[in-house]
Amino acid sequence: QQQVKQSPQSLIVQKGGISIINCAYENTAFDYFPWYQQFPGKGPALLIAIRPDVSEKKEGRFTISFNKSAKQFSLHIMDSQPGDSATYFCAARYHSGAGSYQLTFGKGTKLSVIP
Amino acid sequence: GAVVSQHPSWVICKSGTSVKIECRSLDFQATTMFWYRQFPKQSLMLMATSNEGSKATYEQGVEKDKFLINHASLTLSTLTVTSAHPEDSSFYICSAPPGAYYNEQFFGPGTRLTVL
Numbered sequence: 001q002q003q004v005k006q007s008p009q010s011l012i013v014q015k016g017g018i019s020i021i022n023c024a025y026e027n028t029a030f031d032y033f034p035w036y037q038q039f040p041g042k043g044p045a046l047l048i049a050i051r052p053d054v055s056e057k058k059e060g061r062f063t064i065s066f067n068k069s070a071k072q073f074s075l076h077i078m079d080s081q082p083g084d085s086a087t088y089f090c091a092a093r094y095h096s097g098a099g100s101y102q103l104t105f106g107k108g109t110k111l112s113v114i115p
Numbered sequence: 116g117a118v119v120s121q122h123p124s125w126v127i128c129k130s131g132t133s134v135k136i137e138c139r140s141l142d143f144q145a146t147t148m149f150w151y152r153q154f155p156k157q158s159l160m161l162m163a164t165s166n167e168g169s170k171a172t173y174e175q176g177v178e179k180d181k182f183l184i185n186h187a188s189l190t191l192s193t194l195t196v197t198s199a200h201p202e203d204s205s206f207y208i209c210s211a212p213p214g215a216y217y218n219e220q221f222f223g224p225g226t227r228l229t230v231l
Binding site for chain 2: 032034036041042043044045046049089093096100101102103104105106107108110
C-alpha cells in the first residue's frame, strides 16, 4: 500500500535528449509527490514536487506530469546534460498516523547522460 | 532552501563499538526529524522518526535498542549505533521538514559508516 514503483532502473540518454522516469502508486491517501536527485556519496536534494490536484508542473528543464486516475506520475528532463547524471528517486507523502507525514521512495533510476 | 547538516560525514569503527551521528537543522527548528538508511545502489529506507521531547518511533524491523535516537533540542537529533557490526555498514541520512505545515523534507548530506 505504501509502495511507489519506479522505472526504469537505469537510463542512458544522449546529451540534449529527453529523459523520462515513471512512477506508479496504489495508495490514494498519498498527498504530495516530490522528486529527489542524488549524486554519489551525497544526500538527496529536492528537485521538483507536485500535488495530486495538478496535472503538470514545470521548473526550468524539469517537468512532472501527473495522472491521478491512472495513479502515475513521471519526471521529464528536457535538454539533458552530463551534469544531470545522477540517481533520481520519486517519492510519495502520507500521514503516518503517529502525528507526522512520512515519505516512501521508489527504488531509484540511475541516469547517465552521454556527450 | 532549509539546510540540514550531519556530522561526521564518514566514520570507520571496529566491530562492537558504538558510533554517534548528529543531525542538525541549521536555519530552522524541527520538532520532527527522520533517519534513513541507504545500502549501495538501493533506495532510502526509513528507520525511525525522531520527535523532540518524546520517544522516537521506529519502523518495523528496526531494533530500537541498537539504533538509539535522541532528539535533544529543536535543532539536533542524534543516532547512536550501539555495538556496531559489519552488517550495520551503510549510508545514514537524516531529514527534517521545516515546519508543522510543511510539504518538503530537506535532507542532510549523509554519514558513511564502515564497521570493520
